[in-house]
Amino acid sequence: MASPTQNTHGNSEALLAEVQRKYSIERSKRLKAEGQSQYTNIHDSEQYRHFADDIFDGQEGxxxxxQLKGNDHFKFVVLGGGFGGLVFAVRLIQAGYKPEDFAIVDAASGYGGTWYWNRYPGLMCDVESYIYMPLLEETGYMPRHKYSYGYELREQANRIAAQWNLKDRGAxxxxxxxxxxxxxxxxxxxxMTQKQTPSGEKMDLQISADFVITLGGLASFPKLPRVPGMGLFEGEQFHTARWNYKVTGGSQKTPTLTNLKDKRVGIIGTGATAIQVVPRIAEWSKEVFVFQRTPSSVDHRGQRPTDPALWExxxxxxxxxxxxxxxNFAACTNAGNDNKDMKNMVNDAWTNFPSYSAxxxxxxxxxLHPTPESIGAYLKWLxxxxxxHAERIRGRVDQVVKxxxxxxxxxxxxxxxCKRPCFHDEYLEAFNLPNVKLVDTDGKGVDELTKNGVVFQGTEYPVDVLIWSTGYAPPLRGGPDTLGGFSAVGRNGMEMKKKWNDNLSTLHGVLTHGFPNFFFMGPAGIGGSPNLxxxxxxxxxxxxxxxxxxxKRSGGPEKVIIEPTRDAEEAWTQQIVRYSIGFSAMSGxxxxxxNLEGEADRILDAPPEEQAKAARAGMWGLGxxxxxxxxxxxRDDGILEGVHVTAV
Incomplete structure (x- = not known):
């Protein structure tokens, strides 16, 4: 199909209609009836579980x-040793608590979360480091680049742990x-299950806590598609979330991938990770095959070192x-912000992309009103x-790729x-190199693996090394227990999974009735931003x-029980439901x-009561x-409205 731009001669209404028709065609190619089940559950697979092993234990970081014991008790148990867990601990320490009050639990063998597990060459933050790297003001640290590279982000995690005396508080x-x-x-x-050091023996044990805070990471656990023949491939293979430098050569700090000089490398996936990986493996490999199901939208990045004078x-x-x-970043990415005089401080491709507020x-x-006319006008505006924006990015491909x-x-x-947008200054350019070949599967995905390589439409592409750049286990659906990989039972035997399925409700996206002293961070009920x-x-x-x-209000040394009232969490959740129509553009x-590989759209055909239930799981629609x-x-009201506090 020719580009719609070529057929409309500047008629914006006709162009929009033609582009949306093209969108629909391309979407249909990629819809699969199996939805999320097209991916392997690595947890339950003896054959593929090794893809998620901690291969970095004993290395830097x-x-x-x-070493937990069976009767340990902590005031706070924080689930997650990434930036989220560290920042929550720091804010509580700043509020008067002691580092010794904490156990920060993580499956990794060090701090960093996403930045612990992901160490692939080219890894960088896709949001400006000055707003993404946490606690810069408190640590006095100046990032080396506008968009920090992965090892520097992991360094900041360890810097935070050291400054607030949390280095020995990680379980x-x-x-x-x-x-x-x-x-x-x-x-x-x-x-808990803890792998003991140095024996490596796994020990099951019980501990207790006054407060639990759960913060599951977004990009830690690998996701693998079900591709026939995965067990047949005889070359080296790994997931980008567990990059194996023993295979490629080099290290995260010095990604000289010398072992690939005489190798044919295949990479499956062209999402936000592959955008960063492909230029680096193209630089070193004899030949690279990039297997694409869906192309990413790739805007310019504008990476540059931080100028100390401008920084100050x-x-x-x-x-x-x-x-x-x-x-300021959040305001600039909010479409419909009426403050035309506001300075765009970050001024990058994110802050000039207001339609992402869909x-x-x-x-x-x-x-907005829940009428076809009101919603239709809003969707047309978006x-x-x-x-x-989209036409400019598609035009950029023509300008760069020969x-x-x-x-x-x-x-x-x-x-x-519809997908995480990408920004890079070298990805598209890599396809001009003679050793890089795009294998576009037109939405289908590859057919199978053989002992020698990857097959698509009857052609075998022989590779020595196969890299899976296929993303991470979905982080955006389910309760804190589901996202954290554990089961939670609150008052009177209430299962969190059942509450989320039957009558999801939270106060502010951080508390839920029936689960006292249990805090989390959405995603249901909170405000979302490209800058996590x-x-x-x-x-x-x-x-x-x-x-x-x-x-403070308990008035003494007694233990405090904190729990939202049913009325308060229902009132908050009704606000979530009311403004859920603001996310209508995600359909289709x-x-x-x-959208859970298209599964989320099935709610459109569900009975009204199921649609109402799904709306309760949304984010704060006003941005x-x-x-x-x-x-x-x-907080300024100062009365803890809707929160029941009991001293026991």
Whole structure:
């Protein structure tokens, strides 16, 4: 099909209609009836479980951590040793608690979370490091680049742990299996499995905690498609989330992949990870085959070193600069923001992409009505807003990629909000290299593996090394227990999974009735932003306030029980439901983890009661800026409205 741009001669209405028709065709190619089940559950697979092994234990960043015993008790058990867990701990320490109060539980053998597991060559943050890297103002650290590379982000995690005396508070090599509220002693009983050091023996044990805080990572656990013949391939293979430098040569800090010089390398996947990997393996490999199901939308990045003079003059120029910059970024990405005079501090491809608020919500949603006319006008506005952006990015492919056929196959035909947008200055350029070949599967995916390589449409592509760049286990659906990989039972035997299935409700996206002293960070009920760290900072401040303020009001040394009332969480959830129509543009998206590989659209054919139930799982529809403002106003009222506090 020719580019719609060629057929419309500047008629924007006709162009929009033709582009949307193209979007629909391309989406249909990629829909699979099996949805998420097209992927292997690595947890349950003896054959593929090794893809998720911690191959970095004993390497740089590993720490001995807490060796748990069966009767250990902690005030706080934080699930997740990434930036989220660390920032929550820091905010609580700043509120008056001690480092010794914490056990920070993680399956990894060190801090970092996403940045512990992901160490592939070319890894960098896709959001400006000045707003993404946490606690820069408090640590006094200046990132080396506008978009920090992976090893530097892991260094910041360890810097934070050291500065707040948390280096020995990590319960590493540990997974939470069960969390059960004990009403008699008013604490959580936690079933854990910990890999002991140095023996490597796995030990099951129980500990207890006054408070549990869960923060599952977004990009830690590998996802693998079910491809016939995976067990037949005789070459080396690994997932990008467990990059094997023993195979490729080099290291994360020095990615000289010398072992690939005489190798044919295949990489399956062209999402946000592959965008960063492909230029690096192309630089070193004899031959590279890039197997593509769906092309990514790739805008320019504008990577550059941080200028110390500009840093002091224009970035870290006053107290509170990082939160101000985070708030400015969020406001600039909120379509419908009426502040035309606001300075765009970050001024990158994110902040000039307001239509992405189709995924995160925004101020215009407040004026929406649940009528076909109102929703239709809103969707047309979003698609029109996105069209110029999408056409420019497709035009960029033509400008960069020399081979016309390859360029056509690298164009993204879906609205910009349907998949995580990508930004890179070398990815498209890599397809001009003589040793790089795009194998476009036109939405189908590869057919099978053989002992020698990858097969698509009867052609075998022989490879010596196969890299799976196929993403991560879906992070956006389910309760804190599902996302954390454990079971949770609250008051009166209430199962969290059942509550989420039957009557999901939260207060502020951080608390839920029936599960006292149990805190989490959405995704249901919170405000979303492309900058996850802005969300972490806002929610951690809020949770630290609730806990510390509740304990202050207890008036003594008694243990405090914190729990939202049913009425309060229902009122919050009704706000979520009311503004859920703001996410209507997500319907009809090409399959991705955002919509559970298309499964989420099935709700459109479900009975009204099922649709109403699904709406309760949404995010704050008015956007991140409004969410933060709403939480701040609630705290400023000073009455802990909707939170029941009991001293026991």
């Amino acid at each position: 590993s720490l001995p951590g807490i 590493f090599r540990t997974t939470l299996k069960t969390a059960v509220w004990d009403e008699e002693v008013h604490r959580w009983v936690l079933g 003059k224009e970035v870290a120029d006053k107290k509170g600069w990082q939160r101000e910059r985070q708030a 995924l995160t919500g925004g101020p215009r949603v407040k004026n 698609h029109t807003l996105d069209l110029e 081979d016309m056929d390859t360029a056509q196959k690298l164009k993204a035909w879906y609205p910009g909000w 760290m802005g969300t972490i900072d806002a929610v951690s401040e809020h949770v630290a306030y609730i806990i510390s303020e509740a304990e 998206c090409t399959p991705s983890y955002f 991140f800026t409004d969410y933060v403002s709403t939480l701040r106003d609630w």
